[in-house]
Amino acid sequence: MDALLLSRIQFGFVISFHILFPAFTIGLASWLAFVEWRWLRTRDTLWRDLFFFWTKIFAVSFGMGVVSGIVMSFQFGTNWATLSEQAGNILGPLLSYEVLTAFFLEATFLGVMLFGWGRVSEKLHFLATCMVALGTLISTFWIISANSWMQTPTGYTLVDGVFHPDSWWDIVFNPSFPLRLLHMVLAAFITTCFVIGGVGASYLLRGVHVEAGRRMLKAAVLFAAITVPLQVVVGDQHGLVTLKHQPIKVAAMEGHWEHLPKGEGVPLVLFAVPNEKAERNDLEIAIPRAGSVILTHTIDGEIPPLKSVPASERPPVKPVFYAFRVMVGLGSLMLLLTLWSLFQYWRDGLYASRVALHGWRAMMLSGFVCILAGWYVVEIGRQPYVIYGLLRTADAVSPILAAASVMTSLIVYAVVYAIVFGAGIWYLSRLVKKGPLPHEPPQHTAGGDKTPARPLSAAGDNLEEGA
DSSP: OOHHHHHHHHHHHHHHHHHHHHHHHHHHHHHHHHHHHHHHHHOOHHHHHHHHHHHHHHHHHHHHHHHHHHHHHHHHHHTOHHHHHHHHHHHHHHHHHHIIIIIHHHHHHHHHHHHOBTTBOHHHHHHHHHHHHHHHHHHHHHHHHHHHHHHSOOSEEEETTEEEESOHHHHHTOTTHHHHHHHHHHHHHHHHHHHHHHHHHHHHHHTSSHHHHHHHHHHHHHHHHHHHHHHHHHHHHHHHHHHHHOHHHHHHHHTOOSOOOTTSOOOEEEEEEEETTTTEEEEEEEETTHHHHHHHSSTTOOOOOGGGSOGGGSOOHHHHHHHHHHHHHHHHHHHHHHHHHHHHHHTTOGGGOHHHHHHHHHTTTHHHHHHHHHHHHHHHHTTTEEETTTEEHHHHSOSSOOHHHHHHHHHHHHHHHHHHHHHHHHHHHHHHHHOOOOOOOOOOOSSSOSOOSSSSOHHHHHHHHHO
16 A cells, blocks of 8 residues: 555545534534524424424534544645645635634634523524535535535646636636535535434334333424425536536446447446446446436436547546446435325324334435445545546645554554544434533523523533433
């Protein structure tokens, strides 16, 4: 293993941990805003108890997301110095905008959301919750913009190997950005939705926190009924954009190796074992012409095959091919479960349907798997380039980098992450198992100018007790 391969493994390892927590908190922050809004509208104490329950989970997840993301920025300088040197004029400002807008917004209002109940007015506390939710979305905006620019670079001038910005509008709103942003936000919302629905279904199956479980499951089913079909449409449109700008990535996703006779169309490969040495698929099961219908929306449409470019210009086919099928397969199960649950809800049988309850519990973590699989398709599929068509990954690594140093840091990361995140996930599982408990928090002051009787809010007390 050389420094290049180890650096790729290290970055992939770190981002695989990191992406899960921000994706979860993006959806969870909006869920908290919804729950607090319901509390303000109904004054039903169960909504308030759900708010405190999910606030604790949000706080732990948010902290793990911040910790797991810190080391990523250091890797740009240590492992990918050439990338930083050549593309820093563009990537640096984009990532700085994320800090200046999203992170500052979240940091300003997060403390109010976590510890301000009873210290500030109800309206101000709700505003803080909404601002935290908005901050997570703004953060997504800038991160996806930077990554999308690396997928479909525009608005730049290349001078002596260094990228200089020409139009920030073209850089930020590059061709793949709008649909990728919507696709990612929907993925985050759906991930959180299935966690909430899965937790609610688990409570109903166990016969504990029954009313809370009903509300969570109902909200998850109704929300999934909107977002999951919408994600199918967005994913289809995103695929069309990818086909236009990165056709070889799509060919790897589909395991499409050769030009077929004109008018035959592209088959939809359901299963195969891609054989990159022989440049073919083994054990292939395919539906004739179905690939053309899905990929080009015509019965006999064609896409460039993998053999249309040299082997050195192709991504690793197997991980892209299989990761894409994991994502689509789980997404299809999500859609089927959502439709079945919606039907059961319509006929007033949702909470008694064993199929729906066991399905939601089984699919509780499916969103995380989909996000990882989708991310692997996107990132591995653009290889051998880190900036598509312009800068190869092999040329972006730091020129003076010892493999032993990268291996040592990779081992350290693996050990530390296993301890820190193992403990964090264990604590989250304890919180979920314990469930939402009734609380009697101090009342909001009219204008936030009176000190409540208790020194901390209920949410803060619960965090302190849990720790």
